[in-house]
Amino acid sequence: MTFPLSHRLLIAVTLTLTVLTGALQAKSFRYVIIDPGHGGHDRGGHHGLVYEKHLALDTALRLEHYLKSKGIRTKMTRRSDVFISLPGRASYGNRYSKSIFVSVHYNSTWKRDTLGLETYYYSSKSKKLATHVQSSMMRKLRTPNRGVKHAKFYVIRHSKHPSILVECGFVTNRRERSRMKKAWFRQSIAEGIGEGILNYKRSW
Numbered sequence: 001m002t003f004p005l006s007h008r009l010l011i012a013v014t015l016t017l018t019v020l021t022g023a024l025q026a027k028s029f030r031y032v033i034i035d036p037g038h039g040g041h042d043r044g045g046h047h048g049l050v051y052e053k054h055l056a057l058d059t060a061l062r063l064e065h066y067l068k069s070k071g072i073r074t075k076m077t078r079r080s081d082v083f084i085s086l087p088g089r090a091s092y093g094n095r096y097s098k099s100i101f102v103s104v105h106y107n108s109t110w111k112r113d114t115l116g117l118e119t120y121y122y123s124s125k126s127k128k129l130a131t132h133v134q135s136s137m138m139r140k141l142r143t144p145n146r147g148v149k150h151a152k153f154y155v156i157r158h159s160k161h162p163s164i165l166v167e168c169g170f171v172t173n174r175r176e177r178s179r180m181k182k183a184w185f186r187q188s189i190a191e192g193i194g195e196g197i198l199n200y201k202r203s204w
Helices: 005-027 052-069 086-094 124-140 174-180 183-202
Strands: 031-036 073-076 099-107 117-121 145-150 163-170
Touching: 031 052, 031 086, 052 073, 052 099, 052 163, 052 183, 086 099, 099 183, 117 124, 124 145, 124 163, 124 183, 163 174, 163 183, 174 183
Parallel strands: 031 073, 031 099, 099 163, 117 145
Antiparallel strands: 117 163
8 A cells, every 4th residue: 555645754854853852751751760670579580698678678778879960859668677469569660750760689590500681671661771781890890791682560561661671690509698798799789780770771
């Protein structure tokens, strides 16, 4: 089917405006919503007394401090060891227009030799953010690069904003667990995520 010239022009203008609007929203985000995974009775991945919920909160607070030092405004879904439901986390993030959503987690698996960092996204508008964050983390740490991956995790699937979920290493790997217990490792992760966010903002 061949559309009239006027119709084709209208379609082209509409598509262009859609792309530009998405770019403008990403460039002009006002807040970074930081979501430390798990909390309260939900320990997340764990080995012995090393709990994901504690690691995620510490890393998230370091990320908040880093971003604020760069002039970026932030909001936290939790600041202490409390449980917040997945709908509650997504709903909190969606309250703030012109934002991006970053969920911080640590990984676990029955395969004890698995280690490395990975970043997940759900919508195509979030892939660029995920790519910048993954690249920046890998520049900070020597560990396997598990890449940028598509997934349907609740908090990123129900976010209205560009959103990612970062897995900052495997609690179930002895070598990686030993490193993540140290402050320098969590600080490096936080700075890597933060630098990735800044690079994403500059890229538009």
